[in-house]
Amino acid sequence: MRRGARTSKREVRKAIRSAESTLNQLVPQVLDNPYPPLCPLTSDQLEEIHNASMTVLESLGMEVTSDRVRAMFQSLGGSVDDATQIVRIDGETIMALIAKAPHHFTLTPRNAANQLVIGGRRINCGLVSGPPNVHDRINGRRPGNFFDYQSLIKLGQTFNVINFFGNQSIAPTDLPANTRHLDTYRENIMLSDKVFSAVPIGKGRIQDAVRMVALSRGITTGELSEDPSLFGNINVNSPRKLDEAMSDAALELAYYGQAVIVTPFTLLGAMTPVTLAAGLVQQNAEALFGLAMIQAFYPGAPVVYGGFTSNVDMRSGAPVFGTPENAKANLAGGQLARRYGLPYRTSACNASNTTDAQAVYETQMSMWSAVLGHGNLLYHAAGWLEGGLVASFEKLIIDVEMLQNLISMLSPIRTSEEELGIDAIEAVAPGGHFFGTEHTMARYETAFYTPLVSDWQNNENWQAAGGKDATERATSLWQQAIETFEAPLIDGARREAIDEYVDRRKTQIGTSEP
């Protein structure tokens, strides 16, 4: 409906959408690591760390604030001190429980095409989750809020290299704390059709996630427990303390057949001794304790071994990431997870204050080590900044570019006769060039990875185009992605059922805890 020369907003949006091809993406794909894992620990060292972890659990024990968890360990022969809430348990019992866990499992979101296999050589990348703040170059640094939450989910849905959403991309601090999980679940379901995390604090938030995701798939919660959609990551309160809110959430997830990741939050020099070996011993003891607990209550429940060992800046106590110590821990954590036949969750983090060279080299250190350590879930793989205090829109775009590069590098080298190209070599005389040859023309559009962010103009043209650095260019890319976003279709009845559920639950919860 064209009226005179005026261009309608609808037409502008359509034009932008048709230019979407400039958002250079990899096609959706499942990614299996073709390389053997990089192993910093010798097999003897791996056993030393395993044995020391067992000693920690047997001799020093874990503080467990949940009565039912202490009682369960007591029933298995553990030594329980109810005054100190310390549980000591022998390694043989722990290992027997860990042996019940599956080596791999699947999670299926409302769009089955986005199903995740977790375990083996599969690599799945997750959006940043958890920051209290958000930043972009246009609007600056601000507390996490619901509008930006929605934008981040849109970006995570848009980019094919993002496979899942961790627990809330940012905290939407403008919404009431006791019901905001309902709002974020609804956005996860409406704006996306990928796997997302439940909010693993207490039981109520888990139940809401279970019911809402079942509605989104049009199945019962009973069917959901046979064919899970959700996961949750619980942290151990390191050193050696398992809080009831965490164990409750973990056990509630497992009760409904959903997956649980147990990740000790082990920063060398703060929550563990400064030595990397001790940090790994403690991480391993704490992770295995939490995972064994789940298997004791729900044998065979899908679980993931989580590693999040990095160090602190000893001058300030601030957590840092992407350090050599963090990278080694990412690699060694994979060795430990594989020793127990467990899927492995690791991360790609950094501690920079801005999306600069530091943010990138630190992220690359953690991303490469996460991949080479055979991480199955790469948490915070896009958008993490400031040691996790900020989700950054520009960093998210840069990270997607880095993931696309790394994933492309993992694709095999093809060596068919045509690819080996002796005829193609023959077609060009010594000292000539291959620009216009038939072999080139047939392949030039797809032969190489096409970057999302990289600018390969010569200096003169780059300067003439404004001399924008990669971070500046990232701004227009996330803007474009949000501007052209279209939510994945959802059945109207399911949408309505979810809206009704959220309204009902908000009324039920009122000002109390969910």
Added chain:
Amino acid sequence: MRRGARTSKREVRKAIRSAESTLNQLVPQVLDNPYPPLCPLTSDQLEEIHNASMTVLESLGMEVTSDRVRAMFQSLGGSVDDATQIVRIDGETIMALIAKAPHHFTLTPRNAANQLVIGGRRINCGLVSGPPNVHDRINGRRPGNFFDYQSLIKLGQTFNVINFFGNQSIAPTDLPANTRHLDTYRENIMLSDKVFSAVPIGKGRIQDAVRMVALSRGITTGELSEDPSLFGNINVNSPRKLDEAMSDAALELAYYGQAVIVTPFTLLGAMTPVTLAAGLVQQNAEALFGLAMIQAFYPGAPVVYGGFTSNVDMRSGAPVFGTPENAKANLAGGQLARRYGLPYRTSACNASNTTDAQAVYETQMSMWSAVLGHGNLLYHAAGWLEGGLVASFEKLIIDVEMLQNLISMLSPIRTSEEELGIDAIEAVAPGGHFFGTEHTMARYETAFYTPLVSDWQNNENWQAAGGKDATERATSLWQQAIETFEAPLIDGARREAIDEYVDRRKTQIGTSEP
């Protein structure tokens, strides 16, 4: 000699020098890769590429502009067409020649502590070399010049992770082209005591390097040929053309017992077919041809297999680096070099116009793949920008930080009883922290890598300190390094002999070619 309140320039410099401890460096070390190499090619694929390379040499051949090189190949049974200058040679002959090359060798500069072992698992990192331009944030982009050349050598000498200098960090275009090699050699020797490259264009520049480096060590050129100091990198004029200036330089280096790297300049889609397999076939054929030539004239001469396969931007034809294709080529090149028992030269490059996120993620792609591909010589490991058109002072600093991180990551995890730290874990109650414990206090200064560039202040402090990104911070670091630079001592008589040599040769050469 203090006079009143005035602070002398000498005192200021002294104060700056005493603050030098803020230039956080790794101690000098030899670095052996502890990990097995990453291999994108199956062993069958490796043989396919080898066989195809042999077919290229046997059936298509190489254009060789040097009469004596063509004659030599003819004497070995090669088929030589003097009209087209094409040499065809069978694979068996090539392999018999390659088998004469040593698996590893050493290069010794005037300071024997900086000796390089080249081969095996050893990693040596080189400063950027070759750019026609130079850039820093203070003075902008400008043509290469002698003053900046000196500054770059000072930086390469300062940082312990830099092990060698490639062929001229920048072209000093303000000096006469026919004698500038004398000036740059002199600065390499006076401002540094590390291994450097001869300028491998024709014979004269090689002879000058040989004589000057012999003078710097106080040995004869005969002694030097038994105990080499120098290397030179020659490029094949891809596709399949070996120019006389290159073969002359290579053979002159080998005549004097100095090392030669043969590196085909193979950009996929320009100098080779677009397919990576074909690029590797061609790289391999060209490199082996050049290396076999050297072994034919000088059996047992120290040589290095060079790989420099990347791609071009198919829209502009511009060379790009740090792409997935470049990373895979870096890894596969290592497989090829090891198949022949040859040391391996590779690179850490990027194609960004500025020291931004792109420069860093591209460099990380090439740097990680160079290391994981078991490169023995990492060319351009610090300071390369704009696809090699610029040497950047800030990029150099960022690269040193990246190398330091990567090198620290390669150090082993120690697992002594004290490192495993069960007692240290016991010393802190569940939920407590390890900041002030004895175990922490005894180790906190050395437990973690201390960064050169990374800023780990919290956001408020970082903003208060000016909110400088890593590239901005790099400026003051290179300034500080140059301000506090002290040239390594050299014997006065040797210095004089070198100065005399340069003066005499400049007179001899006049306006002619060296």
